Amino acid sequence: MSAAPQEVLIAGRWRPASTNATFTSENPATAQALPELYPVSSWADCDAALAAANEAFITLRATPAETIAKFLERYAERLEAVKGALVEMANRETALPTAPRLADVEFPRTTAQLRSAAAAARDGSWSLPTIDTKQGIRSCLAGIGPVLVFGPNNFPFAFNSMSGGDFVAAIAAGNPVIAKANTSHPGTTRLLAIEAQAAAEEVGLPPGTVQLIYRTSHSDGEKLVADARVGAIGYTGSRSAGLKLKAAADAAGKPIYLELSSVNPVVVLPGALRERGGEIAEQFTGSCLMGAGQFCTNPGLVLLLAGKETDTFVAQVAERFRAAPVGTLLSRSVAKTLGESVETLKKAGAEVLSGGAAGGGKGHSFGNTLLKVTAEHFLAHPHALQTEAFGNESLLLVADNLDQLTRAIDSLEGNLTGCIYSDKAGEDEPAAARVAFHLRPKVGRLLNDKMPTGVAVSAAMNHGGPFPATGHPGFTAVGIPASLRRFGQLHCYDNVRPNRLPPLLADKNPTGATWRLIDGAWSQGDVGK
């Protein structure tokens, strides 16, 4: 063990936490504790971070978007310069493969996201500048205030509270961020924060623009999200912890954007199975077991219609699950929760076709688990049978007919995604239309002939969905510029003198390319031109 716990980053300075409590993280591949100690911050640290963020926001409000864009770009460059150390630390803390996953997929996605957010900040179109010249009223979104980010365990870079989707969206929208490290990869988060702080200093952002604490008590977490100095909160993680934070934030009137559980239903219609059942079994197995299934959009529920082709598909998938290597899970806690969730599903009547018990892989692991249930049974126990089992698990639901299948869809809670596989000849078309109608209001993203894992960074992406997949069905956590709008408050200027308007709302287009809604028409021009 190292002598002193790692330092927290508060008000632009790395300093010891005001606490004696510490924790360690673990290498999931060895199930051994890692040597570094990290502090569990007391309220004094939280309070200091809030005060510094509040101060930083005052300066940021008057900081040109160009400086914020430069920060994001310099941060990306600095990360690239220490990529090796980052990938090594993330691998040690998460057991995610160094390559291709960490080095070749997640890392470049993260730096691309930083640069894309920089471009959005510089451009300003994300804020929907709206100008009514006749009535002299102009409005746009502007920073909402200090944003707390609680990142998940499964993307140590791309959703890290110090570098991921919520971080870049909050910063690009003009807000300071207080990052709460995910406790399973505090070392990775610390390395990111070192570069973020250095980049912030380089471009002259105020101290307190980026801050890091590792962990707090649950009660301090609830106190944090409800603090008057907070603008908004981004949280990705477990449903139980997320709902507690939501209750605290809601009571204080603080917008909180949650990403909680999702089973991501996939409907595979008979024509598609007859046409390309083997191919779909392959795709599904890959999607479900990749990264040991630890994705928010992991296909955890497959809806099928009873029949010969479904029997074949089920057998093919079960065989693949049994044959596939068992991956290492992200942490002891993920392994424990996965086991509990599978138990819940089994107790509710799901039949085990593969896996179902701990072990089989390196370190923390759980057998590749395929479960099966009838739609009739599912409809009798819809709550228990849509328990999310975060990891390498999926539940197959077999319905007697389409009516029963759509009723099973109707019984679902909100989900991030929903997929429909149908044949190319058009035989499945009427069934596909009916399924889509039932599935559409239940999911944020509807897919055809494609598995839900893989969330493209696209302006049209919705990584969101109805509660309890998220806290509000109108927002997306991925996709620039829309994800920035979560962290904006609407600023209207009524009869405000021209010299006092912010650049985005002045007559002259501030960049020559910003899209603004001028008298009902989107334009990149100046007002009156």
Next chain:
Amino acid sequence: MSAAPQEVLIAGRWRPASTNATFTSENPATAQALPELYPVSSWADCDAALAAANEAFITLRATPAETIAKFLERYAERLEAVKGALVEMANRETALPTAPRLADVEFPRTTAQLRSAAAAARDGSWSLPTIDTKQGIRSCLAGIGPVLVFGPNNFPFAFNSMSGGDFVAAIAAGNPVIAKANTSHPGTTRLLAIEAQAAAEEVGLPPGTVQLIYRTSHSDGEKLVADARVGAIGYTGSRSAGLKLKAAADAAGKPIYLELSSVNPVVVLPGALRERGGEIAEQFTGSCLMGAGQFCTNPGLVLLLAGKETDTFVAQVAERFRAAPVGTLLSRSVAKTLGESVETLKKAGAEVLSGGAAGGGKGHSFGNTLLKVTAEHFLAHPHALQTEAFGNESLLLVADNLDQLTRAIDSLEGNLTGCIYSDKAGEDEPAAARVAFHLRPKVGRLLNDKMPTGVAVSAAMNHGGPFPATGHPGFTAVGIPASLRRFGQLHCYDNVRPNRLPPLLADKNPTGATWRLIDGAWSQGDVGK
């Protein structure tokens, strides 16, 4: 008293409520109960309305936007045909003047809003259709599901739960509405609902698209907003009732858009007072006493700097307040709450310059009340001294210097509006900049040289603001198309086959004029053109 209570509108049918409990409304100008009885619905009515709304939403999801637009237009026409009766009933229930207020201002605003929402529904640009052709991902907002609307007491037409801003926004976004009448004008709401239902039938909208209940128990109200069949809630009214509904809706993960209290700070700088103090006193008195001050954006707090010009201004305003006729308040309850709020302000140390006691006008009334306090005192009791006194009241705050004045602003809760008056010569410019910087994050709409009453229907309007003025600072309740987005859920289509896309996301622009964000550029064209 009429023999039987009025009927509720559920599932397209006027029928007796399943209850024996009733209430009456009152003519505020005579303080006498009106003859009609209205039912207090039991849960059975709520449940039936929710079931019908749920059914209606299924049909509405497949209904062309054109039909919804036609409904809004036919409804506006039908209202115009019965305008006389509507104005008479509204006058009887609210004591608001028949003309100009009801007939010449609020009524035409309401029908214009219906037509503007119709245009927005037909056009579809409100839904921010976004197309990424390279990655095959497309998204737009679509109806969120049945919307419950709780309307306020102060706009019997323009914010009525059956015809106002939330109603038109929810309908135009493709949702059914369950209107809960404001209990001070149930008769007006009933007359509106008769026309709404008839218009819905004319154009063939499903039964349950528009429904009306008059009143429920508090516990049924909380059960309503948390029901699984609800998509979202719009509430405008008292802070205490609103926060209870918010807690219930939040716990169920239902978006609730609130408009609660606001004192709408107005800062008048010394140069402006020297230049045109009399004119500002006149504007302020008009804005504050118009409609007996019963506006959400009533200027309830005026911040001034100590000095001779401020002394003169205070004396001028006090004189005008004493000389102005005392208006009739909207209800017994408004009069009671106004009295209590003024007592709270007085107890907290506000000095009475005018009014301060009940009576002085016709029916329910309260003297035109002007209060005064020092900034030092305000800063010692910021909570009590920013109590909203809904009605013909305002509090003048006099600060010793600009530093103290900005600290008073910093101590404010979120508000709908904030105004700055400054001189034209530029003497006030440095002070105005400093005040604007402190005021900006506290308010949804910042005004210059203009009182906050009068909320223009503009695409750039923000009738919203930070909590507790509203529940989320990113949304506006007034201003089409932005107000519609509160009632949308984000629907993403990933790799979805072209023939299955909704018209707004097809390659061909569905109207030839809808604005869509195609590969990063706003366009009214087809994809690829």
